[in-house]
Amino acid sequence: MNIINEENRLCKILRIIEQSNLTSSQSIADKLGVSTKTVKNEIKELNRLLKGYALIDIKQGKYVLYVIDQQNFDIVRQDLGIQDDFFNSQQNRMSNILYKLMNSDVPYLTDDLAEEMNIGKTTFIGDLKKLRNKMEKYSLRIVGKTNTGLFLEGNEVDIRMCLLQDMYGPIYKEFKIDEDIIESISKICRENALGSGAIDNFIKFFTVMIDRLLNNHTIKYLDDKYIELKSTKTFEFVDKLLDEVEKIIPVKVPVNERIFMVLPIISMRTPINSQGIKEIEVSDETIDLVQEIITLIKSQMNITIMPGDFFDEFVYHMFFMINRVKFGIKIKNPILEDIKEKYSVAFKMAELSKCIIEDKLKNKVSKDEVGYMAMYFGVFISDNSYKNKIYRVAIICGSGVLTARIISSQLKKILSPESEIDIYSSMEVNDELLNKYDLICSTYKLTCDINTPIIYMKEIFDEHQFRKQIEQVKYTQKLEVPLLQGIDSILLNLLDEEKFFVLDNNLSYKENINLMVDALRNNGYVDDGFKERLKKREDNSTMVFDKYIAIPHVVNYESDNIVLALGVFDDTLAIDKDRNVKLVFLLGIPEELGENEILLIKIYNEIISIAKDKNKIKEISRLKKYKDLVLYKIKEDSTF
Known part of the structure; x- marks a missing residue:
């Protein structure tokens, strides 16, 4: 497709018809500001100048350009004063080469192509090499040698997918379908609740289809997966839509083309x-x-995805995505890196899903598609999060009511307006009273048997730090341990000296895991059958999370809370040639997670955060005891 400079009226009319096949005399007249009679006279003159190498015909009130002899037609165009500065871009040159080859029934001489584009042979060969590489992913080949002639070899559907996904802009940038055709398509699509993006995409496919039909390149063969589409309701819709469009275009759309338009x-x-x-x-x-x-997500991560109100939307997304994967249709995800960063646990879920889809469809799933799945999982995680607000807060202060009032004033700036804040002295409190509260803030070390989360604080505290601790409490309300002052990591709050292990590089991965489990069992953290369940789980599927981190996990009947242990290798322990474990996060998960599921998601989130930073992995793997881990955290002054 060529870009034509608007130098005279004949050039302008030829340009409009080239780029807007199926356009009316009225449409041309409106664009040029002349009468339809003038347009008709100019087209007669154009047909005389084209000398039979091409013909502008009119069918059902629409002009169509038929090119009989492309080489001589190009010469006539040049004689008319049509000049191209289109070929300064390599992408445009490659697009032109492809367009010429896909519309030629005989080998195209390279010297002719280079001359038409006014480029040297070296430049042409470089463009051709890059174009051939692009064609490979569409199963297309440019066959022949530069000195004997080239031709395009491949399936018509593959040619169209290449045009739509790699070459559409340069080739069809100014190829316009007449407005009444676009309006007819858009109206029917809108009536069936298709959005503007879907309509625009349909018109792209329609543009390529019409161009190929006008150049006598129809779809003669379709694989079974395409033929199956004929029995769907979507085909019925497209079939009726094209019946309506046929009333205003001088072209009949065959059944294979209609299947393509699904x-x-x-x-x-x-x-x-x-x-x-x-x-x-x-x-x-x-x-x-x-x-x-x-x-799978439940099995591998012990997280239950409950789509709820989003179920139908998610199913539709998966339906459209499966079709994109099955039929080789690519989409771009412009915020992929942001998704990986913001929804790290959800992205891990999407990567697990990718494995199932690829196994079922025998096609690769792109990272862009994984990113979109992760966005849905991120929504589900957020939607299923524990939503109760902290309504009742007890302030316990050992240094007088004024101090308690100052703390209460600061808390009111942070907590929701619905929160009730009560003040007590250290002498007034007992187990029964404090267990009625959602949160306890104390400047005094409590010795009561309390299930309620506690935040120990100074009389004047950092509001930003306290906000972080409140966020933690939302996910740790069922924990029977107070949060550590000044430490934001949920992992650290679940770990202690008895759950921190320096592992032995001379033992195997499984032997080290057994040592961790035995120690946890002896201290009453996991049940007697934990080791055997973990062994069966590992035998079915290794739980090495990535190259350096393993997350072995299984149900634990000993506790209603999540049990976490950390094992570190100062050196790496080779599992295979691709995985060298340095950190082992061993999880015992309650049979019924309940609200602990959100805590589990937060744990995964922190582990994934560690996995992204090789320096953190290296530093943590060198630590010798739990206190070193706490000191490392304080030194880093960030969540791991």
Whole structure:
């Protein structure tokens, strides 16, 4: 496709018809500010100058350009004064090479292509090499030699997918479908609750289809996976839509082309109003796959995904994503890195899901698609989070009511307005009283048997630090240990001297795990069957999280709370050639997680944060006891 400078009226009209096939005389007249009679006369003159190498014909009131002899047509265009500065860009040059080859029935001489683009042979060969590399991912080949002629070898559908995903901009930038056709398509799509993104994508597919039909390149063969689309409700919708469009275009759309036009619908991004998609039937394959994903996440991470209000939307997303993967349709995720950073646990869930999808479809799932799945999992995690606010707070102060009033005043700046704050002296409190509260803030060391979370604080405290501790309490209300003053890490609050292990590099990975479990069992943290369950779990699937971190975990019947132990290797312990474990986070998980599930998510989040930083892994692996870990945390002054 060429970019034509607007130098005279004949050039302008030819340019409009080249780039806007199926356009009316009125549309051309409006663009040029002349009468339709003038347009018709100019087109007669153009046909005379084209000398039969090309023909501008009119069908059902629409002009169509037919090119009979491309080489001589290009010469006529040049004689008309049409000049191209289009070829200063390598992408544009590659697009032009592809466009010429895909519309030629005979080998195209390289000297002719280079001359048309006014570039040297060395430049052309460089462009051709890069273009060939691009073509490989679409199973397309440019066959032939530079001195004998080139031709494009490949399936018509693959050619179109290449055009749509890699070359659409340069080739179709100014190829405009007439407005009444676009409006007809848009109207029908809007009536069926398709969003603007889906409509734009449908029009892209339609543009490529019309261009290929006009150049006598129809889809002659389709794989079974495409043929199956003919039996769907989406095909019925597309079939009716194209019946309406055929009334205003001088082209008949064959059945294979109609099947092709199902793709932009079944691969679209999920619209805001998914309930309004009447003609799209989600496959049983999708429902089964979603259930498998939920089961896998529960099995591997002990986290239950309960989509709730978002279930239908998530299922539609998975349906569209499966189709994109199955039919090789790529989408870009512009915030992929932000998603990986902000939703690290959700991204891990999405990576697990990716394995199931790839196994089922035998196709690769891109990182962009993984990112979009992670966004949904992030929503589910947030939506299922423990939502109760801290309503009742007890302040215990041993140094007079004025100090307590100052603390109360500061707390009111931080807690929600609904919170009730009561003040007590250290002499007034007892177990029964304090266990009625949601949170206790004390400047005094309590000796009562208290289940309520406690934050020990100074009389004048840092509000930012306290906000972090409040956030912790939201996820640790069921813990029977007070939070450590000044330490924000949930991992540190779950660990202690008895749960910190320096592991032996001379023993195997499994032998070290057994040593950790035996010690935890002797101290009453895990039940007698814990080791055997962990062994079976490891035999089925190793729980090495990434290259340097392992997270062995299994149900623990000894406690209603999560038990966490940390084992460190000063050197690395090789599991295989790709994994060298330095840190082992051993988890005992209650049979019924309940509110502890959110705590588990926070634990995973911290572990993933460590996994991202090789220096942290290295420093932590060298520590010799739990107190060293606390000191390291204080020195770092951040959550691990």
